[in-house]
């Protein structure tokens with residue numbers, strides 16, 4: 001498992017968004033070989049989504065051949081309700097990018113037969129070849145998606161009763177009224193997340209420090225379902241300093257040292273590329289060191305007339321001037337002033 005520690009939630013969001021961008025672009029998705037993602041809700045990923053939207057608007061990321069699966073959905077909440085996870089995903093991401101409607105998969109919390117709906121979802125995931133990258137957040141009780149403490153680590157998509165702690169935590173989205181929070185949800189299982197080829201979790205805030213410590217330093221345990229990432233061959237947690245408060249100092253130092261060693265290695269490899277990299281970053285007003293360097297400045301233009309089989313050929317390097325991100329805030333209280341603050345160093349993964 002990799003643990004990437006950044007100063008604050010903004011830097012975590014920026015790192016994560018750049019990582020996602022890099023993964024999608026390196027995958028070179030096509031219609032027949034799409035990039036399949038699992039995506040979370042919650043306040044933590046909101047700023048990641050804003051960055052992804054900005055990347056799309058800058059022309060350096062396309063979702064044309066991306067398929068998405070939402071992690072979960074409340075039962076009984078109308079899809080049009082502002083706090084349904086369907087509304088959330090449209091508001092923060094789907095309505096602003098070139099993702100095709102037929103490539104958006106969501107659980108229907110109003111389905112007549114909820115068990116059949118969950119089974120359908122698992123089959124849809126299999127039909128598209130499984131999930132390439134599962135992006136996730138966690139609750140303060142260490143739940144991943146809505147896999148509350150005690151969930152089977154082999155579980156697949158199903159109906160779950162929300163833990164009282166989760167109802168309390170999510171009441172902030174329902175005017176602080178716990179009675180308005182649905183008590184049931186449909187959620188992908190712990191096993192569904194494990195089956196993804198890569199898992200990336202974002203964990204921020206002191207209120208999640210105990211969960212992060214359980215996840216990193218203690219054993220795999222169904223009471224902290226996030227700990228299952230220990231069993232995953234390709235898992236990464238991106239957290240902020242506050243979330244590390246319950247970790248041992250030596251744990252934090254060790255994971256930071258991994259990044260430092262890697263930066264030194266990359267630094268050496270990049271010596272020959274330095275001229276072209278600085279040229280690219282100079283042309284991109286929003287360029288930040290956390291961005292995957294070789295891609296900076298590329299603008300992807302979508303050429304529908306060319307073969308869908310080779311998005312590498314579809315990709316044209318054109319203008320490189322990036323418009324500044326606009327200033328935004330939302331109901332979840334997350335604010336972006338457009339200056340894409342990032343961590344001080346590049347974080348190309350091992």
Ligand SMILES: N[C@@H]1[C@@H](O)[C@H](O)[C@@H](COP(=O)(O)O)O[C@@H]1O
Pocket residue numbers: 040041042043044045071072136137138139143144145146166170
């Ligand atoms: N079902 C979602 C989870 O998928 C999410 O990880 C969690 C964290 O929310 P936040 O990021 O707001 O802390 O919220 C809900 O419980």
